[in-house]
Amino acid sequence: MRATADSVRAQILAILTAWGMPRDLAEETATVMLDTDLMGVDSHGIGMLASYEGMRRAGQVKLDARPTVLREGGPVALVDGGAGLGHPAAAFAMRLAVKKAKEVGVGAVAVVNSHHFGAAGWYVRQAAAEGCVALVTSGTKTLAMVPTRGAMPVLGTNPIAFAAPGRRQPPVVLDMATTTAAANKVRAKALRGKPIPEGWVMDGAGNPVTDGDAAVAQVFQKPEGGLSPVGGTPDMASHKGYGLGMMAHILGATLSGASFSPIRNRTQRPEDPDNIGHFMLAIDPTAFRLPGAFEHDLDDMVEVLRATPPADPALPVLIPGDPENAEREARLADGIPIPPALDRQIRDIALRANVGYLLEQA
Structure with a gap:
């Protein structure tokens, strides 16, 4: 599905406040996470809720801290x-x-x-x-x-x-x-069922790991190899x-x-x-x-x-920040992509937090 920006922000905010985060801190956090998703950095937006839930359960993070x-x-x-x-x-x-x-x-x-x-x-x-x-x-x-x-x-x-x-x-x-690539980008690609580009992840012998699930295990679980x-x-x-x-x-x-x-x-x-x-x-x-x-x-x-004359006339020369700005405009218009695996995660997290599932189709 492609979720509306407003519903993504509402879902993040509902879960954070249900976890005990003060409203003003939750609103600021939700703003950062939503803007991150809008810019196409799927690894650091709503997809991070599963990680934050794990930290909360372990007692690592103090959500009411100022x-x-x-x-x-x-x-x-x-x-x-x-x-x-x-x-x-x-x-x-x-x-x-x-x-x-x-x-x-x-x-x-x-x-x-x-x-x-x-x-x-x-x-x-x-x-x-x-x-x-x-x-x-x-x-x-x-x-x-x-x-x-x-x-x-x-x-x-x-x-x-x-x-x-x-x-x-x-x-x-x-x-x-x-x-x-960022570690959570590996996880984001795996959630979407996409292969990992060669050169991102390697095993302990220096061989590339391109299968999504294997790459996640390599980065987050195994003592050797990595990014x-x-x-x-x-x-x-x-x-x-x-x-x-x-x-x-x-x-x-x-x-x-x-x-x-x-x-x-x-x-x-x-x-x-x-x-x-x-x-x-x-x-x-x-x-x-x-x-x-x-x-x-x-x-x-x-x-x-x-x-600068482009090598391909169909692809204009980019300035750092251009891809994110373009993605933001597209996602505000068409919605934020939520792959099935992430959607299931969000539904489960919302259920455990005793809040409604709020994502809406764009």
């Missing part, structure tokens, strides 16, 4: 996520970073004691909407990336997102995992992707004192919070240039890139 400032001075701050879902903590941190950027030119806010926060791109888009250049990185829970010359996963997907605002043009938005760093298999050709993942973790987790999963997993009990970390950076261009000058030059740059 983010608080632990330390603050000048352009920087450290935020405690309170072991809650990451969406409210990350949104709070980005708002604080933007506020500081407007005051002193730059704001850098780290988050500790958080959980999965959805798509990193959502937060940089919010900063760009406020006229700021933004960067986001995050730590992760799942060990997924196989390091250069390694046979076992040690790092996570450790996302990086960047956005810069234009005036005539939409913002430039980069949102990427530092693995060839390749962005750029390809874990050899010297993808060493820069591996280094990029390390950088994302250092900024997104080590800086705040959040966990490094290979170490934390040695002692973490099922009910212990994941202690994920995030990093939010916002820059006000007017700290460097006259108002509007940055946006004018960015628009000029984007227009030059768009004017």
Whole structure:
């Protein structure tokens, strides 16, 4: 089925509030998850409810937690996520970073004691909407990336997102995992019965795994093999992707004192919070240039890139953020695709939460 955006948001909100999440935090989380689905990032939207339900059952996540400032001075701050879902903590941190950027030119806010926060791109888009250049990185829970010359996963997907605002043009938005694909994209493809592209997942001997169910098991259950760093298999050709993942973790987790999963997993009990970390950076261009000058030059740059002769006349040159913007328009018009396996999951979760099934056909 293809569900209306309003019904997807209503379903997420109903389940989160039934789980005990305060209304305002649930509304913000539902907004992030819906926008993620609208942009085509199916791995981080309503499909994450099953994972969050598991965390709730284990007692890992405190759904009523509100983010608080632990330390603050000048352009920087450290935020405690309170072991809650990451969406409210990350949104709070980005708002604080933007506020500081407007005051002193730059704001850098780290988050500790958080959980999965959805798509990193959502937060940089919010900063760009406020006229700021933004960067986001995050730590992760799942060990997924196989390091250069390694046979076992040690790092996570450790996302990086960047956005810069234009005036005539939409913002430039980069949102990427530092693995060839995010771990939950593997799960999303498997839910849809689709094969996994060669090069995403490998077994312990470095052989590609393309069957959806086998790939999910490889990434989430087996101690060896996993996701390749962005750029390809874990050899010297993808060493820069591996280094990029390390950088994302250092900024997104080590800086705040959040966990490094290979170490934390040695002692973490099922009910212990994941202690994920995030990093939010916002820059006000007017700290460097006259108002509007940055946006004018960015628009000029984007227009030059768009004017590049395409290799295929039917496929125009893309700017980072274009595919997500196009998908958003299409899904607002035609609905968000909900494959049968995900639909069954949502029905079961709603039943266990004692709320109605609210998804409606677009």
